[in-house]
Amino acid sequence: MCGIIGIVATQDVAAQLYDGLTVLQHRGQDAAGIATADGTHLRVHKGNGLVRDVFDAGSMRQLEGRVGIAHCRYPTAGSEGLDEAQPFYVNSPYGIALAHNGNLINTDALRREVFEQDRRNVNTESDSEVLLNVFAHELDLQKALTPEAVFRALEGVNRRAKGGYAVVTAVLGLGLVAFRDPHGIRPLVLGKRSTAGGDEYAVASESVALDILGFERLRDVAPGEALVVTARGELFTRQCAPPQQHAPCIFEFVYFARPDSMMDEVSVHKARMRMGVKLGEKILRLRPDHDIDVVIPIPDTSRDAALEIANVLGVKYREGFIKNRYVGRTFIMPGQGQRAQSVKRKLNPIPLEFRNRVVLLVDDSIVRGTTSRQIVQMAREAGARKVYLASAAPPVRHPNIYGIDMPSADELIAHGRSEEEIQQLLGCDWLLYQDLADLEEAVSGPKQLIAHFDSSCFNGEYVTGIEPGYFERIRQLRSDEAKKSRRVS
Numbered sequence: 001m002c003g004i005i006g007i008v009a010t011q012d013v014a015a016q017l018y019d020g021l022t023v024l025q026h027r028g029q030d031a032a033g034i035a036t037a038d039g040t041h042l043r044v045h046k047g048n049g050l051v052r053d054v055f056d057a058g059s060m061r062q063l064e065g066r067v068g069i070a071h072c073r074y075p076t077a078g079s080e081g082l083d084e085a086q087p088f089y090v091n092s093p094y095g096i097a098l099a100h101n102g103n104l105i106n107t108d109a110l111r112r113e114v115f116e117q118d119r120r121n122v123n124t125e126s127d128s129e130v131l132l133n134v135f136a137h138e139l140d141l142q143k144a145l146t147p148e149a150v151f152r153a154l155e156g157v158n159r160r161a162k163g164g165y166a167v168v169t170a171v172l173g174l175g176l177v178a179f180r181d182p183h184g185i186r187p188l189v190l191g192k193r194s195t196a197g198g199d200e201y202a203v204a205s206e207s208v209a210l211d212i213l214g215f216e217r218l219r220d221v222a223p224g225e226a227l228v229v230t231a232r233g234e235l236f237t238r239q240c241a242p243p244q245q246h247a248p249c250i251f252e253f254v255y256f257a258r259p260d261s262m263m264d265e266v267s268v269h270k271a272r273m274r275m276g277v278k279l280g281e282k283i284l285r286l287r288p289d290h291d292i293d294v295v296i297p298i299p300d301t302s303r304d305a306a307l308e309i310a311n312v313l314g315v316k317y318r319e320g321f322i323k324n325r326y327v328g329r330t331f332i333m334p335g336q337g338q339r340a341q342s343v344k345r346k347l348n349p350i351p352l353e354f355r356n357r358v359v360l361l362v363d364d365s366i367v368r369g370t371t372s373r374q375i376v377q378m379a380r381e382a383g384a385r386k387v388y389l390a391s392a393a394p395p396v397r398h399p400n401i402y403g404i405d406m407p408s409a410d411e412l413i414a415h416g417r418s419e420e421e422i423q424q425l426l427g428c429d430w431l432l433y434q435d436l437a438d439l440e441e442a443v444s445g446p447k448q449l450i451a452h453f454d455s456s457c458f459n460g461e462y463v464t465g466i467e468p469g470y471f472e473r474i475r476q477l478r479s480d481e482a483k484k485s486r487r488v489s
């Protein structure tokens with residue numbers, strides 16, 4: 001789930017893109033990059049690692065320009081290597097740099113089309129580079145470089161590309177172009193800042209990036225909508241795909257996004273609190289005479305939900321695990337070995353919060369079970385009398401194909417297993433999952449702001465439709481086993 005941001009300002013934007021990336025870091029830890037356009041040159045700097053490791057004073061100095069885009073990467077296609085770090089660049093037409101959050105599901109077919117019909121070669125395994133070439137070709141077919149021409153080109157892109165995509169591009173001689181897939185699976189938000197020199201605009205995966213840069217959040221980019229901000233700061237917007245069901249990814253609200261972000265008009269923090277309320281109510285329904293002494297979150301993401309569960313149950317909330325702030329998110333690490341090792345380095349219990357107590361551990365989600373398996377064990381070793389585990393999301397039983405790297409169903413602990421079997425595998429005394437209807441209600445909230453979601457990893461329903469054989473192909477390409485063998489060879 002990568003993070004993207006694009007800015008058009010009245011002064012150089014690289015430093016602001018850098019700051020924006022640092023608050024989107026939780027969306028991708030493998031690589032980062034910035035591209036800027038200064039009228040005659042597009043400059044790109046990218047590398048593997050965290051934002052703070054990729055850039056130094058020298059690389060920042062050469063990123064001149066008042067139009068720019070940036071990306072932090074969590075791979076869902078290709079390798080974790082530098083070749084596939086973003087932004088990508090093509091020199092024709094005009095010079096275009098592109099950064100993409102999401103995942104295309106017709107990459108193979110598009111790559112062939114791009115090569116055979118559009119006569120463009122894509123040298124990496126990245127779906128995003130294929131997407132850039134489709135955009136470049138469609139723009140090449142237009143006879144001018146105007147917002148109108150870009151919108152026509154994007155109608156072509158939306159006809160050809162299938163999957164989840166929120167995209168920012170810098171087009172030399174024009175400015176910033178941003179667009180969101182016709183179902184709005186991936187998030188994208190627009191902000192504005194007025195200065196003495198004129199209006200400035202930014203688009204980003206999450207509103208937190210706008211907040212810290214002092215942009216006012218105007219609105220979300222609509223599904224299928226595109227916008228152009230010229231280098232002079234003029235904003236043009238247009239719907240570039242026929243209307244489709246809006247289906248934002250529910251996992252953004254469960255895990256990916258920062259709680260201080262607003263997404264599709266919903267506060268992620270409030271959505272997570274409502275998840276906690278629903279789960280607390282479910283506990284009271286199933287076990288009105290429960291014996292829970294204390295509710296303990298598995299930090300970070302589960303905190304909002306855990307606090308509300310404790311409130312509903314009327315029991316204590318305690319921070320029983322201390323998180324090492326220098327270890328990143330484990331779920332978005334590329335290999336299972338790395339993920340498993342990091343849980344121990346990341347979380348350590350405070351035994352006095354566990355000793356002789358019946359503890360309810362809360363996590364936002366249980367995906368591969370890497371975290372919860374170890375945490376349940378740690379809670380027992382710290383002296384808990386009984387260990388219960390509640391997940392603010394339902395069992396994850398199906399692959400995600402729109403930008404979260406869960407390509408292989410058999411790596412998911414809940415795939416093909418009953419809740420009793422999962423409980424046994426995790427080693428807890430009671431395992432409780434949120435119901436999907438409750439989760440969807442929790443996110444859409446009392447105002448029912450979102451009618452449909454991409455909840456595919458919970459219910460196996462894929463809003464774009466799926467080609468036969470697709471799952472087997474991505475399993476072969478992207479399972480942990482496949483990735484490991486690629487790393488060795």
Ligand SMILES: O=P(O)(O)OC[C@H]1O[C@H](OP(=O)(O)OP(=O)(O)O)[C@H](O)[C@@H]1O
Pocket residue numbers: 255298299300301302328329330331332363364365366367368369370371372
């Ligand atoms: O079942 P698993 O495969 O372990 O995946 C689920 C876990 O991974 C995530 O935590 P992560 O450490 O990535 O981030 P966080 O600190 O934001 O909770 C998520 O919050 C769960 O704790």
Ligand SMILES: NC(=O)CC[C@H](N)C(=O)O
Pocket residue numbers: 001002003073074075076077078084100101102103104126127128403404
């Ligand atoms: N998580 C994402 O958004 C990934 C973007 C793109 N598919 C890549 O692998 O680089």
Ligand SMILES: [Mg+2]
Pocket residue numbers: 298299300301302363364371
């Ligand atoms: Mg976690």
